[in-house]
Amino acid sequence: MKMLPILLPWLFALSCTSSPAPTSEAPRHILVIVGDDHAYTALGAYGNAYIQTPGLDRLAREGLLFRRAYANAPICSATRQSALCGKYPHATGVNLLFTPFPDEPNVTIAEQLQAAGVHTAIIGKTHFNSWVWGPLYAEGAPTHGFDQTIEKGDWRRWRAGQADLSLPTGMPTRENPAQPRDPKDIRWLKNADMLPVAERAPQSEAAFLADQAIQQLATHAGDRTFTWLAFHEPHAPFAYPVDFQELYDPDSVPLPLGSPEDDRWVPAIFRGLTEAERRGIITSYYRSVTHMDRQVGRVLDALDSLGLAEETLVIYFGDQGYLLNDHKRFEKHTFWKEAIQTPLLMRGPGVPQGAETGALVSLVDLAPTLADFAGMEPHPDHQGHSWRPILAGPDTARGQAYVFAEYLHDHMAMVASARWKYVFATGKRDLDLTYETGLGPSGIFHRLYDLENDPAETTNLAYRPDQAGRVAELQQVMLGFFQDTHPDAAQLPAELNTLGQLVWFCEPRDLGASYGDRPDRVFIPEE
Incomplete structure (x- = not known):
């Protein structure tokens, strides 16, 4: 399978700052x-x-x-x-x-x-x-x-x-x-x-x-x-x-x-x-x-x-x-x-x-x-x-140059630097855990915030043409985190484009559940 050539984002920040040796402290x-x-x-x-x-x-x-x-x-x-x-x-x-x-x-x-x-x-x-x-x-x-x-x-x-x-x-x-x-x-x-x-x-x-x-x-x-x-x-x-x-x-x-x-x-x-x-x-x-x-x-x-x-x-x-x-x-x-x-x-x-x-x-x-x-x-x-x-x-x-977070109940992930934050969501369903908007699934959605000039995160820049390059760059950073740390990364289908890869990685693979539900694939022994 052909993988994207991505250099891990944290290497930029840590290449000259290795952890000090143990001390008497x-x-x-x-x-x-x-x-x-x-x-x-x-x-x-x-x-x-x-x-x-x-x-x-x-x-x-x-x-x-x-x-x-x-x-x-x-x-x-x-x-x-x-x-x-x-x-x-x-x-x-x-x-x-x-x-x-x-x-x-x-x-x-x-x-x-x-x-x-x-x-x-x-x-x-x-x-x-x-x-x-x-x-x-x-x-x-x-x-x-x-x-x-x-x-x-x-x-x-x-x-x-x-x-x-x-x-x-x-x-x-x-x-x-x-x-x-x-x-x-x-x-x-x-x-x-x-x-x-x-x-x-x-x-x-x-x-x-x-x-x-x-x-x-x-x-x-x-x-x-x-x-x-x-x-x-x-x-x-x-x-x-x-x-x-x-x-x-x-x-x-x-x-x-x-x-x-x-x-x-x-x-x-x-x-x-x-x-x-x-x-x-x-x-x-x-x-x-x-x-x-x-x-x-x-x-x-x-x-x-x-x-x-x-x-x-x-x-x-x-x-x-x-x-x-x-x-x-x-x-x-x-x-x-x-x-x-x-x-x-x-x-x-x-x-x-x-x-x-x-x-x-x-x-x-x-x-x-x-x-x-x-x-x-x-x-x-x-x-x-x-x-x-x-x-x-x-x-x-x-x-770190970037931090990464994910919320797979809603099939979302985030990367942030000191200046920029990018959020990707598949929008495959309305919000989970009783927090539904009632407006239905959004479909794939992007957010981009300028944390320096918009610290309250009130203006989504992701759909502005002048930010298309930045969105693409941050998507590659996000994929870098997934590809380097996800246990199933080797199974990523080669035919997927960038959005397809993000969707694939944002699908949870564990057996948790929403409020009031039994977790999937759980059986209870007979009394």
């Missing part, structure tokens, strides 16, 4: 903290003067803030497993929401560290989707390299044994709303009514997960450890305890307005929302973020009190961002910057303090970065690159 402890659907726009350190995020703002002050960090998929399961493996979603085999995370042939950073004698623990949301196969595993669900796994069910069992703390009298909650809501109504799903859960913060799931992370660090203070702490906040329904009910005035929260270009793509479920309901959703989201931030602050305080702060590498990121009425919607499944860019903060040995960088990076780089900090060689499967070279000169570092 290798941290004893590695702590990765993950926010769920946390938009970088909802964080004080990224310029939001309204929201209260003192824990994460402290992490930014004491470490390094990344201005151009991208997720590799705007959906939880795909982006998380990609980050754990250092491989793009199509290479891990997890593109769709409910695809079980394949143990073979993936090697997670936890497995690498575990093999080197590091104690590993994952606490909170995993999205491994092992429930799909359930009893069909020959030796139980794979652990993916984690010695210990603590999840929501552990919190529920713990909570069942606790006496309830007193709640404010007469306050409506998610469990006892003042007015019943249809559980499928978007106003309920996105908490437009601004209802807390019937819980005090110390007994919340987020506090329990933070407590478990602190206990892990205290118990293994003298060991080498890797702790992956993954909160469920602020993911919809933007839950928060009653302690935060009076925080933020919905009439004062920032309300992005979008642009006329957004109208064709707005999911039908959002079109009927009033301004008050939109403000209510944003208020609930902000409260959920601040609740999570409170727990991050507790973990950072614990590192201080345990005397571990100086020997712990702490990394915080959101698994992707979120649109908070940006482009007139409340979701993440797009490539607009508020959805695909992510907050990324680092603190620890060898990390400059109080610094920020505009270097272009993505979460596929996380696993090779952690291996680098641990003094290990990158795994042969890694498709990302360590951030260590950036630390030597964060002000001037460029990072």
Whole structure:
């Protein structure tokens, strides 16, 4: 088969910046903290003067803030497993929401560290989707390299044994709303009514997960450890305890307005929302973020009190961002910057303090970065690159020439440089996961944004004749990522033109499913 002669885009940026050799600065402890659907726009350190995020703002002050960090998929399961493996979603085999995370042939950073004698623990949301196969595993669900796994069910069992703390009298909650809501109504799903859960913060799931992370660090203070702490906040329904009910005035929260270009793509479920309901959703989201931030602050305080702060590498990121009425919607499944860019903060040995960088990076780089900090060689499967070279000169570092992301539920992919962003979509059907526009499939569609002159991404330049060459160039960059990293690339039909190749690569091959469906090709054994 004849392949296009494409030079991998990251080689341009890395040819003179090989990763430094392991040094005595290798941290004893590695702590990765993950926010769920946390938009970088909802964080004080990224310029939001309204929201209260003192824990994460402290992490930014004491470490390094990344201005151009991208997720590799705007959906939880795909982006998380990609980050754990250092491989793009199509290479891990997890593109769709409910695809079980394949143990073979993936090697997670936890497995690498575990093999080197590091104690590993994952606490909170995993999205491994092992429930799909359930009893069909020959030796139980794979652990993916984690010695210990603590999840929501552990919190529920713990909570069942606790006496309830007193709640404010007469306050409506998610469990006892003042007015019943249809559980499928978007106003309920996105908490437009601004209802807390019937819980005090110390007994919340987020506090329990933070407590478990602190206990892990205290118990293994003298060991080498890797702790992956993954909160469920602020993911919809933007839950928060009653302690935060009076925080933020919905009439004062920032309300992005979008642009006329957004109208064709707005999911039908959002079109009927009033301004008050939109403000209510944003208020609930902000409260959920601040609740999570409170727990991050507790973990950072614990590192201080345990005397571990100086020997712990702490990394915080959101698994992707979120649109908070940006482009007139409340979701993440797009490539607009508020959805695909992510907050990324680092603190620890060898990390400059109080610094920020505009270097272009993505979460596929996380696993090779952690291996680098641990003094290990990158795994042969890694498709990302360590951030260590950036630390030597964060002000001037460029990072990658391009970053890549994909969202195969809607058969879409993106490449972006510091200046330009190109998005390709097959448009074979209306938007998935209940976000249909109601206007039907669009057919093949292109987007091109000038990020320098149009940072809000309001003007699509892809169909302008003077940009045809740039679109063609970026299509070749996108194909370069696919051809070099896709496990099925050798099967690409030779007769396809550029658009045909992009369509072929944007077809998911895994067995995930949409909400309410069983994943394809799954069978359940008879009782």
